[in-house]
Amino acid sequence: MFPTPIQKASPFAQTAYKILLPVALFLWLLPLIGVAITSVRPAGDLAAGNYFGIPSGFAGFENYSAVFNNSPIGYYILNSFKVTIPTVIGAVALSCLTGFALAVYKFKGNLVLFFMFVAGNFIPFQILMVPVRDMTLRAGLYDTTMGLVLFHVAFQTGFCTLFMRNFIKGLPFALIESARVEGVSEWRIFRYIVLPLMRPAIAALSVLIFTFVWNDYFWATVLVQGQHAMPVTAGLYSLNGQWVAAWHLVSAGSIVAALPPVAMFFLMQRHFIAGLTLGATKG
Amino acid sequence: MSNTVPSSSGFWKRNQQTLAPFLFLAPGMLMFLIYVLVPIFESIWISFHDWDGLGAMTWIGFGNYAELMDDDSFYTSLYNNVIWLVLYLLSIPAGLAVALFLNQTVTGIRLYKSLFFFPFVISQVVVGLMFTWFYAPDFGLFAKLTEVLFGSQIAVLADERYVTYGIIVAGLWPQTAYCMILYLTGLNNINPEQVEAARMDGAKGLKLLWYVILPQLAPATFIAMVVTVIGSLRSFDLVSIMTAGGPYGSSQVLSYFMYEQALSEYGFRMGYGASIAVVLFLIMMVFISLFIVRMLAQERNA
Secondary structure, three states, rough: OOEEEEEEEOOOHHHHHHHHHHHHHHHHOOOHHHHHOOOOOOHHHHHHOOOOOOOOOHHHHHHHHHHHHHOOHHHHHHHHHHHHHHHHHHHHHHHHHHHHHHHHHHOOOOHHHHHHHHHHOOOOOOHHHHHHHHHHOOOOOOOOHHHHHHHHHHHHHHHHHHHHHHHHHOOOOHHHHHHHHHOOHHHHHHHHHHHHOHHHHHHHHHHHHHHHOOOHHHHHHOOOOHHHHHHHHHHHHHHHHHOOOOOOHHHHHHHHHHHHHHHHHHHHHHHHHHHOOOOOOOO | OOOOOOOOOOHHHHHHHHHHHHHHHHHHHHHHHHHHHHHHHHHHHHEEEEEOOOOOEEOOOOOHHOOOOOOHHHHHHHHHHHHHHHHHHHHHHHHHHHHHHHHOOOOOOHHHHHHHHHHOOOOOOHHHHHHHHHHHOOOOOOHHHHHHHOOOOOOOHHOOHHHHHHHHHHHHHHHHHHHHHHHHHHHHHHHHHHHHHHHHOOOOOHHHHHHHHHHOOHHHHHHHHHEEEEEHHHHOOOHHHHHOOOOOOOOOOOHHHHHHHHOOOOOOOOHHHHHHHHHHHHHHOOOOOHHHHHHHHHHHOO
16 A cells, blocks of 8 residues: 555654645545535624624524525526436447447447547537537527537547447456347347446436536537526536625525535535546556 | 247257347447447547538538647646646656555545545536535635735636646545545455565665566556546536636646537537547547557457
């Protein structure tokens, strides 16, 4: 293990490490802690210039209910779910198929197709912006959650295919071979042999795509204009413009917007990290 | 599937293995083609036109590119992109440092690791708002700090000299968390025998890290490089949230400059915007190609 386990160090170093850990964490999360505290600060504190001191009281209930009652944030959150959940289902479903095709079959152009998906995943969004916006407008999907879903499904398929293909490559190929010898059809091999083994990959991808799409801001501003389809990232930014200097509301809104992916991360932590660090261990 | 097409089952049975991959690929490929591949070429096509997004397109050849060469905002954006790229790379050693700090087995360390990773899970919009508030003149914690240190406040986001650096710091926060998690996973999979053998030979500290640990972490470093370089050139959210390119366009980057030209209140200049996008695309393709070449080499070895 590297670095040397702290248990082998002197008692002094061990104590120092145990003190340093929470201190470092506190400093690291300082911006977040500041926002969390501000979100429960009474409005009067801000007027009095008490931005970073101890709050004069707990106004969490007032602030959060003000955010939900006086702004459409609840509606924005709902929109985010309407965009995120279908995208996760769509992108994962499509990439199970493409990943299977690229991992299992040897055919001409296999690697070219694979690296096309990989490269597509890295390109700047701006090169797609004008045509995708135009296409969405012409299809009558501008300013709808559906317009966002279709784009996100297509774009995320690139990353998902990379992920699924590499995952299936790691499965024992003998399983598929022997099923073929038995005369099992290709579709049934996929459906009944490979798909059940893909559960961990499906879980990992689902949480990752959920987070990526939930946090998307660029497409939310490009493909949506009005309130009725606006996801919470773009919504929060427009609310920030309205709540000038009402930092207690901005903070409460930020916490609300950040909560779903954070909850997702904590619930599915193992899958999340497995997904994110794919390839970080083997060359 | 052979049950569903009984009439052609003979043909299907014989050619199943050749045809199956294309059927499996078709839906995903189609979506990818419509929304990713074709738009790239459309953008390149549009970049040779003058177009407001509504009326007819007028062919102007390299007109947009010629205009770009004379546009000061373009050079500011390009320069800022370089700063972003170089400074963003700091998240790799920073992430490694945090990972080394946390790679211990003491009680509660799992929770510490998750909490250190937290900034990456949060939307960049929220990160941007947090840092805006942190930098805010008069009451922001950072402004107060500079007042104590230098006697006068530095309003980072309103100062042309510091604004880009201020935004990059906000970006480094989640990016370092990302690199940290990559390295933590890498450290977890290090070959303990090699480390012990090196220790027997008297290697320790930085020497051990450099000659024994880092080579084993190469895959993690590669992925950290990829996501950091791509992330730095894609930077849009933070610039948009924190400054909208200001003050006076001094924190502009290509991605935001493009968006502003194509869609903002300054009018819809789709052709000009597309030409900026093409330049950014070409810059990124240099890096993407390098990454792909290396991934391809790995693929061939496997």
